[in-house]
Amino acid sequence: MMLKAGIVGAGDWGKNLVRVFYQIRDVELAYCCDADGNRRKAVSQLFPGVCLTSRFEDILADASVQAVIIASSAITHYEFAKAALEAGKHVYVEKPLALSVAHAEEMVALADSKNLKLMVGHLLVYHPAVSHLRKMVESGELGEVFYIYSQRVNLGKIRQDENALWSFAPHDISVILHLLGQLPVSVSARGESYLREGVEDVVFVNMKFRDRKMAQLQLSWLDPHKIRKITIVGSKKMVVFDDVESTEKLKIFDKGVSGVSYESYGDSLTLRFGDINIPHINMTEPLRAECQHFVDCVLHDKQPMTGGNDGLRVVRIIEAAEHSMKHDGEPVRLPESLAAERT
Ligand SMILES: NC(=O)c1ccc[n+]([C@@H]2O[C@H](COP(=O)([O-])OP(=O)(O)OC[C@H]3O[C@@H](n4cnc5c(N)ncnc54)[C@H](O)[C@@H]3O)[C@@H](O)[C@H]2O)c1
Structure with missing residues (x-):
């Protein structure tokens, strides 16, 4: 066919x-x-x-x-x-x-x-490293996912008909929803237009999910660094996806804190500094x-x-972030019914 x-x-x-x-x-x-x-x-x-x-x-x-x-x-x-x-x-x-x-x-x-x-x-979502990350989340290897932050910055193509939020955030939001399987309950953002009136070049977005999970995005085309990184911190392990790296796309840190007891808090905390593992990712062109x-x-x-619904979920979050950005960073709540929706 x-x-x-x-x-x-x-x-x-x-x-x-x-x-x-x-x-x-x-x-x-x-x-x-x-x-x-x-x-x-x-x-x-x-x-x-x-x-x-x-x-x-x-x-x-x-x-x-x-x-x-x-x-x-x-x-x-x-x-x-x-x-x-x-x-x-x-x-x-x-x-x-x-x-x-x-x-x-x-x-x-x-x-x-x-x-x-x-x-x-x-x-x-079609990147082999992201598929690996999803397996790590689903298998429980990372433990409970606490928070995720992404940095997508460079000195790059300056667009005039969309801001850095609409241009860059779909990448990170789609990955975060793919990994967490849920929508945020609230979104806030701050951004600034330095180069062209009304088109934000630099944007910071915060998302709050159920179960204490948080995510933050840093988006900019006005930055000295070229960074495309997503960091996930879990209760058992932490992992960094660095898409600028040519081969070592994922680094898994066997680091964490265990033994949290509220009876004698300071004494019972154990910091764990384990190995850093770089898994082999069979790279195919995403x-x-x-x-x-x-x-x-x-x-x-x-x-x-x-599909279209995944595109719509991402647009929903970006629209909420855009609203927040225009209202001095005020948090925008998404309907509970949406937050409960599996992505
Ligand atoms: N998935 C990714 O990693 C990724 C990366 C970059 C861009 N994009 C997306 O791809 C799209 C294009 O981005 P780009 O960087 O190539 O932009 P671009 O400005 O370089 O290219 C857009 C092209 O569309 C043409 N065009 C615009 N309006 C048209 C019309 N009415 N009729 C016919 N042609 C028209 C323009 O002539 C131009 O050649 C955007 O939606 C952008 O967000 C995706």
């Missing part, structure tokens, strides 16, 4: 999706749409046989196209995904799914009503795994691991 697909957006990130979908054996990448002639030219030179267009409607008008991949700027996601679903196409959309909860809900409902796949590009997963879901009618 072959999947005939078209892609919109062949920019800095989209060109990677063009490459990967072009290489997948079960896919015929029939169209690539980009408003920018230079981007189209670059695709035509590298990927012969792909029909190039500046008009998204050209892809929708071809009834033989079954799936559309949306990798254009975030502000276009809702409009393009909605049009593609209405035209009866399965949709893969880059993160963030949409820029508001209302739009994301509408997309999920539309895909459901038409029985079409809607998948969001939460890339890190993007390839993600794109292949979308193809398999469409061809074999499976539920995507990062």
Whole structure:
């Protein structure tokens, strides 16, 4: 079985999706749409046989196209995904799914009503190191997960139509929800726009979960360091996922505190400084795994691991963080019914 697909957006990130979908054996990448002639030219030179267009409607008008991949700027996601679903196409959309909860809900409902796949590009969920982390959490190797913090900072691409929160947070939030299996009960955030009025370059987000769990994100494209790290502190072990490292992606610290007794507190605490273990991770390209997963879901009618509802949960948290950020960091509570929802 072959999947005939078209892609919109062949920019800095989209060109990677063009490459990967072009290489997948079960896919015929029939169209690539980009408003920018230079981007189209670059695709035509590298990927012969792909029909190039500046008009998204050209892809929708071809009834033989079954799936559309949306990798254009975030502000276009809702409009393009909605049009593609209405035209009866399965949709893969880059993160963030949409820029508001209302739009994301509408997309999920539309895909459901038409029985079409809607998948969001939460890339890190397909990262072999994150799969390893999830196994560690599920098997109890880390003990009780106490808190998680992530740092995603560099001196990098400064966007104008979305802030650092919408641009970076989907990565870390999707991983945190994947690991904890629950939504936060409250979210707060602070951010500042240093380079362009109204577009925050630096954002700090705090999330509070049930069972005393906490998570914090540091997001910035105005920073001297290039850091992409997630640290998880559990009652038995602590682990760091460093995605900038080329091979040693995970470091597991057999460190902790045991013997907490409230009768003679100070005396009974034992600090444990054990070994640092670097597990071998069989690295496969996360993007390839993600794109292949979308193809398999469409061809074999499976539920995507990062479906529309996962995209919606992430958008819900970011929207709450955005609200908090605009109100001086005031915490925003998410409905209890959502916090109880398994992710
Ligand atoms: N999963 C990841 O790791 C990851 C990494 C980077 C970016 N992204 C996401 O990918 C998307 C694109 O990011 P990017 O860095 O490639 O941005 P970009 O600005 O480099 O590329 C966007 C492309 O979309 C095209 N485009 C915009 N509006 C269009 C329209 N109406 N019709 C046709 N073409 C249009 C532009 O011409 C441009 O080539 C964003 O949603 C971003 O969040 C994901």
